[in-house]
Amino acid sequence: MLRINDQAPNFNAETTHGKIDFHQWIGNDWAILFSHPKDFTPVCTTELGTMARIEPEFTRRGAKLIGLSVDPVDSHQKWLGDIEETQGAKVNYPIIADSDLAVSKLYNMLPADEPGSSDGRTAATNQAVRSVFVIGPDKRIKMMLVYPMTTGRNFDEILRALDSIQMTAKYKVATPANWKQGDDVIIAGSVTDEEAKTLFPDGWKAVKPYLRVVKQPG
Structure with a gap:
């Protein structure tokens, strides 16, 4: 199980911005990794739109945003159109395509022995993939939050917590x-x-x- 101050597991993955090495992508910045159980889900649509609107607040704090959803890139790209249309904000941060469930397993959001891929899976079978990880420039996990599918995340709280974490580190x-x-x-x-x-x-x-x-x- 992952704990506070553990090193955030590194991975290579396809995203809506191309393939990334996660630790290299973080670089010397902070990172907010927030996950979703499925594309085209209602609560997640509002969350991705909200993060798109407030992304400058994270940028001002030296933090990068990266989403994750248990579907392939082409599905993500179609979903992005719905998000912009319904939420009035364009998503400019990358979204990881975790269609093989690898990152969800690596971050203990799904059991390591979970079989299969995103094919045939529903939001309900992926419901544990609703986490937020705040990761520092040292690539260590500073905070973890897990939300149920029916409760939209409070990203103002994540900003508040990031302010606290950054100040108390200094x-x-x-x-x-x-x-x-x-x-x-x-x-x-x-x-x-x-x-x-x-x-x-x-x-x-x-x-x-x-x-x-x-x-x-x-």
């Missing part, structure tokens, strides 16, 4: 519940008070000895 802080950009943060538990005096010379509010609140750095 500064020795953590973010509290419901944190958003500009809110106060928490000094990491690994930081002693003596070290905190150097890192946060303007001081902090100690709600408890282990709960030290400070203004967002950076």
Whole structure:
């Protein structure tokens, strides 16, 4: 099973932008890999359109988007037309054609011994292929989310979480519940008070000895 901080498995795959080596495609950027159980499914159509609209927000954060659906490239290309027509946004990021189920198995979205290919499979048989993986420039998994087919993903939350992950990777802080950009943060538990005096010379509010609140750095 994949866990936080595991290396994101590398793979070669066909996409709507041609063949890629996943790690090479990520390069020195962040990556958001989000998967779909089947083309021409209603909830996924809205999700791909939403990501197309807000892609500049991810780009601004140094993050690339890449979708995945359990169908071949020619099916994806037809679906892209429906997405643009119904959602009012053109998908410019690549979508992986996982018709052999290889990436879904590699990322534990389907059992490793799952037989067959996308032929004859339905969204219901692929329903576990509804994950989001946030991957860092070090090619390690920073966050994983799994959604049921009937619940559209909240991509504002993924942006919020990405902001937190990127900031806490740079500064020795953590973010509290419901944190958003500009809110106060928490000094990491690994930081002693003596070290905190150097890192946060303007001081902090100690709600408890282990709960030290400070203004967002950076």
